[in-house]
Amino acid sequence: MSEKVLMKGNEALAEAAIAAGCKHFFGYPITPQNELTAHMSKRLPKIGGTYLQAESEVAAINMVLGASAAGVRAMTSSSSPGISLKSEGLSYLAGSDLPAVIVNVQRAGPGLGGIQPSQADYWQATRAAGHGDFKLLVFAPSTVQEMVDLTGDAFALGDKYRMPAIMLSDGILGQMMEPVVMPKDSIARIPERPWAACGHGDKREHNVINSLYIEPPVLEAVIKARFEKYRLIEEKEQRCEEYLTDDADIVIVAYGASARISRSAVNAARKEGIKAGLIRPITLWPFPTKAIISRIGNAKTFLCVEMSMGQMVDDVRLIVNGKRDVRFFGRTGGMVPTPAEVLGELKKIKGGI
Amino acid sequence: MLTIVCGHYGSGKTNFAINYALDKAKEGKRVMLADMDIVNPYFTSSEYSGILISNGVKIISPTFATTNVDVPSLPASFHSIFETNDEVVIDAGGDDVGATALGRFSKKVKEKGYEMLYVTNMYRPFTSNADDSVEMLRSIERTCGLKATAVVNNSHLKGLTNASTIIDSLEYAKDVARSAGLPLLFSVVPRSLIDQLPKDEYFYQADVYVGTIWEKGED
Numbered sequence: 001m002s003e004k005v006l007m008k009g010n011e012a013l014a015e016a017a018i019a020a021g022c023k024h025f026f027g028y029p030i031t032p033q034n035e036l037t038a039h040m041s042k043r044l045p046k047i048g049g050t051y052l053q054a055e056s057e058v059a060a061i062n063m064v065l066g067a068s069a070a071g072v073r074a075m076t077s078s079s080s081p082g083i084s085l086k087s088e089g090l091s092y093l094a095g096s097d098l099p100a101v102i103v104n105v106q107r108a109g110p111g112l113g114g115i116q117p118s119q120a121d122y123w124q125a126t127r128a129a130g131h132g133d134f135k136l137l138v139f140a141p142s143t144v145q146e147m148v149d150l151t152g153d154a155f156a157l158g159d160k161y162r163m164p165a166i167m168l169s170d171g172i173l174g175q176m177m178e179p180v181v182m183p184k185d186s187i188a189r190i191p192e193r194p195w196a197a198c199g200h201g202d203k204r205e206h207n208v209i210n211s212l213y214i215e216p217p218v219l220e221a222v223i224k225a226r227f228e229k230y231r232l233i234e235e236k237e238q239r240c241e242e243y244l245t246d247d248a249d250i251v252i253v254a255y256g257a258s259a260r261i262s263r264s265a266v267n268a269a270r271k272e273g274i275k276a277g278l279i280r281p282i283t284l285w286p287f288p289t290k291a292i293i294s295r296i297g298n299a300k301t302f303l304c305v306e307m308s309m310g311q312m313v314d315d316v317r318l319i320v321n322g323k324r325d326v327r328f329f330g331r332t333g334g335m336v337p338t339p340a341e342v343l344g345e346l347k348k349i350k351g352g353i
Numbered sequence: 354m355l356t357i358v359c360g361h362y363g364s365g366k367t368n369f370a371i372n373y374a375l376d377k378a379k380e381g382k383r384v385m386l387a388d389m390d391i392v393n394p395y396f397t398s399s400e401y402s403g404i405l406i407s408n409g410v411k412i413i414s415p416t417f418a419t420t421n422v423d424v425p426s427l428p429a430s431f432h433s434i435f436e437t438n439d440e441v442v443i444d445a446g447g448d449d450v451g452a453t454a455l456g457r458f459s460k461k462v463k464e465k466g467y468e469m470l471y472v473t474n475m476y477r478p479f480t481s482n483a484d485d486s487v488e489m490l491r492s493i494e495r496t497c498g499l500k501a502t503a504v505v506n507n508s509h510l511k512g513l514t515n516a517s518t519i520i521d522s523l524e525y526a527k528d529v530a531r532s533a534g535l536p537l538l539f540s541v542v543p544r545s546l547i548d549q550l551p552k553d554e555y556f557y558q559a560d561v562y563v564g565t566i567w568e569k570g571e572d
Contacts, residue, residue: 004513006363006476006509031423032395113421114423115422115423116421175394178511179510179512257565339566
């Protein structure tokens with residue numbers, strides 16, 4: 001049997017989580033992420049883990065909080081409306097400095113929206129996952145292989161920084177099939193969690209996991225310390241992939257499935273003599289500001305392509321800070337931009353340069 | 354004739370069913386493709402109705418297929434597959450779960466007479482050996498109340514499929530058929546690879562229809 005296997009994005013992500021030592025999964029079904037929960041329900045009981053279909057998304061995220069507080073790697077997954085329900089728990093996880101992985105296989109919103117793919121939860125993931133001052137690590141896979149690799153990273157960095165991490169996928173990536181190389185189960189190295197509230201037989205002081213602080217000055221100090229950690233993460237953990245950006249007049253910025261579409265458009269544009277390139281953020285928080293800044297010199301125009309009315313484009317505009325034109329092209333409501341439509345936008349921009 | 358195409362999800366059932374229906378139409382037969390996949394939200398044969406219709410294949414889709422509505426249901430027109438003299442190809446949903454919808458019609462299917470092709474792919478982790486693949490087949494047979502009549506080897510790695518991908522799967526295909534006690538009908542291969550494959554095996558040349566929007570370009 002060859003090293004490569006053919007996997008659906010959702011099941012590959014589930015299998016990668018197991019390989020990362022996650023044996024505790026709590027979820028509630030929703031399209032288009034159902035294969036993920038279904039896979040966990042088949043696999044976890046066979047390896048001595050816990051798969052629990054909770055009574056609601058709110059219950060599931062709080063079970064994740066409890067499992068993480070007890071010191072194990074835990075995960076939940078859902079799609080857009082379900083993530084909104086989890087927002088209370090996300091805020092409590094962040095306020096309790098607990099690592100956990102939360103998967104969002106995005107579908108169209110707002111409200112019940114629809115089951116077709118979307119990227120309209122960018123603001124939610126990077127800015128407003130819940131109430132209060134906090135950040136989450138946000139990973140944006142764009143291949144089934146990255147659904148695997150970034151899941152391992154989400155667990156590792158979540159543990160390293162003691163904070164929740166979001167895998168911000170979308171319906172296309174969740175449902176599509178691609179050849180992948182799966183990690184070996186044995187590679188999972190789970191760090192010690194001396195802070196965990198687990199049984200210790202009175203051998204040490206009790207660990208308390210809590211997000212309530214009675215004294216305002218103490219809470220302010222805790223949040224400030226957390227933001228110092230966030231600043232360090234912004235310095236060290238930005239990730240992106242650049243494609244043909246060295247000589248690009250027009251730099252597309254796109255993540256996830258939109259980046260795959262944009263890459264096809266860049267190739268088509270190059271054939272027509274348009275110098276286009278692509279910056280593909282792999283981490284959405286921390287956003288790859290350094291890469292964008294490094295291209296402001298050469299690029300004449302930036303073009304953000306998203307399956308939304310324009311959300312990530314705000315971050316690009318903040319970074320570019322008026323020095324270059326930043327355009328936007330997107331489809332929404334479950335509609336997916338085509339490579340031809342993105343090429344059309346590139347031609348329009350080229351005409352105006 | 355009623356041909357049911359079943360298999361593990363990701364085995365490539367839908368792409369094979371589309372090819373099979375189009376080829377029957379090319380032979381001058383009247384063909385109807387019934388998409389019974391009410392489990393998968395995307396990448397179902399209903400998404401490819403354009404190419405099917407333009408080649409003279411009738412398609413019957415689940416009521417809200419390809420829309421934003423998540424209410425799996427089959428239309429009343431589905432019953433026409435039992436009345437027609439057309440060749441009928443049924444694209445069943447993946448796994449035993451997907452084949453459940455077929456169970457409701459098992460009596461009528463048996464009355465009409467059918468062949469049921471079990472599509473298997475060695476590169477899918479849950480059907481990567483004969484034992485696992487036959488276990489999958491048996492669970493599909495149990496839920497739909499129908500028995501497979503032949504095995505179709507559709508081992509592939511999507512865009513990375515080359516001649517050795519296929520050649521490496523030929524023994525596996527025979528093992529699956531032997532363990533299942535069924536004939537191996539053929540191995541499905543991309544049309545472009547046929548010259549690189551052994552001459553003494555049965556191959557079915559297929560085109561690739563199912564994929565993402567960028568796979569149809571160049572990516």
